[in-house]
Amino acid sequence: MTMTSATVVEPRALLLAQNRWHPVEIAFWLATLLPFYFFPSYLSLASQIAIAALFALSLDLILGYAGIVSLGHAAYFGMGAYTVGLISKLGWGEPLSLLVVGALSAGLLGYVTSFIIAPFRHLTLIMITLGIGLLLLEAANSASWLTGGADGLQGVRIWPLLNTFEFDLWGYTAYSYSLIVLFVVFLVARRLIHSPFGLALRGIRENAVRMPAIGAPSRTHIRKIYTISAIMAGIAGALIVETTETVSLEALSFERSADVLVMLIVGGAGRLYGGIVGSIIYMVARDQFSGVNPQYWYFWIGLLLVAIVMFLPNGVLGGLQRLTAGWKSRKP
Amino acid sequence: MIGPFVAVMFDGFAYGMLLFLMSVGLSVTLGMMNFVNLAHGSFAMIGGYVTVTLMNHLGWPFLATLPAAFLVAAVFSVAFERTLFRRLYQATDLDQVLLTIGLVFMSIAAVAYIYGTELQPIHVPDYLRGFVTLWGVNFAVYRLFLVAVALAVSALLVVGLEYTRFGAQVRAAVDNQRMARGLGIDVDRSFAYTFALGSGLAGLGGALAVEIVGLDHSFALVYLVYVLIIVSVGGLGSIAGSLLAAIVIGISDTAGKYYFPYLGAFLIYLVMIIVLMWRPAGLFGRR
Numbered sequence: 001m002t003m004t005s006a007t008v009v010e011p012r013a014l015l016l017a018q019n020r021w022h023p024v025e026i027a028f029w030l031a032t033l034l035p036f037y038f039f040p041s042y043l044s045l046a047s048q049i050a051i052a053a054l055f056a057l058s059l060d061l062i063l064g065y066a067g068i069v070s071l072g073h074a075a076y077f078g079m080g081a082y083t084v085g086l087i088s089k090l091g092w093g094e095p096l097s098l099l100v101v102g103a104l105s106a107g108l109l110g111y112v113t114s115f116i117i118a119p120f121r122h123l124t125l126i127m128i129t130l131g132i133g134l135l136l137l138e139a140a141n142s143a144s145w146l147t148g149g150a151d152g153l154q155g156v157r158i159w160p161l162l163n164t165f166e167f168d169l170w171g172y173t174a175y176s177y178s179l180i181v182l183f184v185v186f187l188v189a190r191r192l193i194h195s196p197f198g199l200a201l202r203g204i205r206e207n208a209v210r211m212p213a214i215g216a217p218s219r220t221h222i223r224k225i226y227t228i229s230a231i232m233a234g235i236a237g238a239l240i241v242e243t244t245e246t247v248s249l250e251a252l253s254f255e256r257s258a259d260v261l262v263m264l265i266v267g268g269a270g271r272l273y274g275g276i277v278g279s280i281i282y283m284v285a286r287d288q289f290s291g292v293n294p295q296y297w298y299f300w301i302g303l304l305l306v307a308i309v310m311f312l313p314n315g316v317l318g319g320l321q322r323l324t325a326g327w328k329s330r331k332p
Numbered sequence: 333m334i335g336p337f338v339a340v341m342f343d344g345f346a347y348g349m350l351l352f353l354m355s356v357g358l359s360v361t362l363g364m365m366n367f368v369n370l371a372h373g374s375f376a377m378i379g380g381y382v383t384v385t386l387m388n389h390l391g392w393p394f395l396a397t398l399p400a401a402f403l404v405a406a407v408f409s410v411a412f413e414r415t416l417f418r419r420l421y422q423a424t425d426l427d428q429v430l431l432t433i434g435l436v437f438m439s440i441a442a443v444a445y446i447y448g449t450e451l452q453p454i455h456v457p458d459y460l461r462g463f464v465t466l467w468g469v470n471f472a473v474y475r476l477f478l479v480a481v482a483l484a485v486s487a488l489l490v491v492g493l494e495y496t497r498f499g500a501q502v503r504a505a506v507d508n509q510r511m512a513r514g515l516g517i518d519v520d521r522s523f524a525y526t527f528a529l530g531s532g533l534a535g536l537g538g539a540l541a542v543e544i545v546g547l548d549h550s551f552a553l554v555y556l557v558y559v560l561i562i563v564s565v566g567g568l569g570s571i572a573g574s575l576l577a578a579i580v581i582g583i584s585d586t587a588g589k590y591y592f593p594y595l596g597a598f599l600i601y602l603v604m605i606i607v608l609m610w611r612p613a614g615l616f617g618r619r
Contacts (some may be wrong), residue, residue: 069426116609122425123368124612127564131605134557138598254553258433265430295449295549299441305434306416309427 011199019194028273032179036172043171049283050178051239056263056275057182057189058232063261064270065193066225067205068117069126071257072133073233075113078252080106080234082140085153085247093159095242099181102238103231110230114223121208130254137252152248156241167243174243181239182276185232190272192228201225205270262301265308268315277317338469340590341583346475348582349482350544353537355559355566356489356574357530363506363569364523367417368425370432372534373556374439375405379535380547381443384452394457398539405535406528413527418520436552444549452547478540485533489571502526506569534559558585561604567617577615 035046055077062068080102087098113132120128140147148154160166165173192198200216211218241247250256259282260275267278289297312319358372379401386392386400412435420428460477463470493499504512505519513519541547541555562581566573581600588599607615 063426067426069429071429116605120608120612122366123362123564123568124608126368126425126429127560128605128608130557130560131601131608135598135601135605138595138601142594142598261430269426293444295444296441298437299445302434302437302439302441305430305437309420309423309431309434310416313427 011196015194015196015199019191025273029183035175040170043175045171045283045287047171047174047178047243048240049280050175050182051236051243052260052263052279052283053276054178054182054185054239055233055236055260056267056279057186057272058229058236059260059264060269060272060275061189061192061201061225061229061232063264064274065198065205066201066222067208068129068222068226070129071126071254071261072129072131072136073229073260074252074254074256075133075136076106076110076230076233077237077240077256077260078136078140079109079230080237081241081247081251082147082153082237083234084238084241085156086146088156088158088241089153093157095158095161095177098158098242099235099238102241103234106234106237107227107231110227110234111223113230114226117226118219118222133252133254133257137249137254140249140252147247147249150249152246156245156247158242158245167245171243178239178243181235185235186272186276189232193272197221197224202270262305264315266304266315268317270314271317274315274317278315281316339471340587342469342471343475344583344586345579346472346478346582347544347586348579349479350537350541351555351558351562351582352575352578353482353485353540354534354555355562355578356486356571357527357533358559359563359566359571359574360502360506360569361523361527361530362563364502364509364519364526365421366568367421368428368432369417370429370556370560371412371435371439371552372531372559373554374436374552375409375531376534376538376541376555376559377439377443377547377549377552378408379405379538380542380551381447381452382535383539383542384447384454384547387454388452394460398536401535401539402532403535405538406532409531410524410528413524417527436556440549440552443552447549449549452542454542454547456543474543478544481536481540485536486571486575493571498522498525558600561600563614565604565607565614567614570614570616573614573616 032050035043039046055073058076059070059073062070062073083105084098084102087101092098116132117125117128141149144150158167161173161177165177167173193201200211200221203211203214203216204218204221208218211221237251240251263278263282264275265278266281267276268274286297289300308315314321354373354376358369361367361369382401382404383394383397386397387394392400416431416435420431456474460474462473464473464476465471493503501512501517501519501522504515504517505522509519538547538551538555541551545555558581562574562577565581566575566577581603584603585597585600588595588597592599611617
């Protein structure tokens, strides 16, 4: 958020200006329809990307906007995923209601844990989020009678969407469904960020101690956004189970938390489109290099992280913004 | 009844000593610079692979590989500190976490590429094998050796920090970095030395760990979690805190695996979260 001139802007006007849809944004969302016509054989991948983008968006709300560094965000993703998986195993497979239940269960976990994380910053916060993630993973691993342990949950069956659209092998339904859910959640996130509440979150990110001094209750705000973010992560987890009909411990793993962090950082944290752009880059690259041993894949991820921290502090979108800003200022 | 209990306690204690060696360096450097270095586990892993390589490929005796593990890890760490880490001392936690976790990923992949993903075999010399029986309880000689090394190192550290000029500078920097700079102490230089020393100790710990916990490419990440738990529970910059936390974690982890195998590492994580909620700066932390 760089203001070129030092003029004082009225807050309401500032928020309204941010809330206006930019043509690039509209073009971006229209472009998400392209896979239907140009890459029909990649629709399953596209649906995975949309889900990853949703997960990254949920992390962006807490990390990019409120400055809560989390190394255990997979806890909420996995919570949503296992809730959906377990209920469908019991014989109820209606996708939309499962999505709501998955979101609620993750939200409940998020609400409870938000009380734990809200007072902390820095290393303590990182360790507590990491600990919560690992705790849930260990719990799911130990309760193998419930979760199937390392083998994953067997026998997940999801009914057709709205009783008409079967989840087909090519991913038509999966991508349409994931894209619509992503778009709806994105609208919510967008509205949230461009509200006074969103502005307060950015204030907390910049200085969590000073915010209460101007009358913004930091902890309450942090608890709110953490719960909202957990709900969104739960929706992403529920979606991945509904579109793939599998759940395993991988949904709760540290790698899952680290991957989503990498996606967000690659795209640019603290920007609404950062997570989405980052997950497109990450998932497409991983698909292209899928022949490479996953062990070596992580070498390039590591190198990418180092390079981004050193040379591209605001991710790809931040770099683009800098480029276009330079280009605009050169024009008379 | 008492015999197995004592044996489990001793195993846990020895394991805790190992964890202490691997984590004390991070505790001190974090206390000084507040730099969240997740690559500390990678330096321990380097030590382990140095020992394995020297023993299995070059035929060095085990004891001679230990100083080498210390040195190589220290040299690596200084190289990274000078080129990468020092640029980020003023950066946000997020940037520090990202940079160092990137290095962890790279180190894991590099090791998997060079050594493969299988567990590395190691044959410690005969005089470190076997058991000593005292009061009807078997004590593994290797674990006794481990405890002796760790105690010697902690004694050296305490003496070094309490009674030398360098130690006084380090303590001053941990207590109040700006004030220490104001007094003319070259904090950056003493930090570089401390960083090398701490990473070297991690390397030594990694080398000693091969016989007990095994060594493969995931070592850097698995033990990173333990190291971070010990550092955050013990309190930043506190040697006594690290020692106590390492012993508690070592014993509870070993006893947990022995008496409640179905819980896995659950207990450790729970203990960590509760301790941090109770005392956010750790048991012995002041900030």
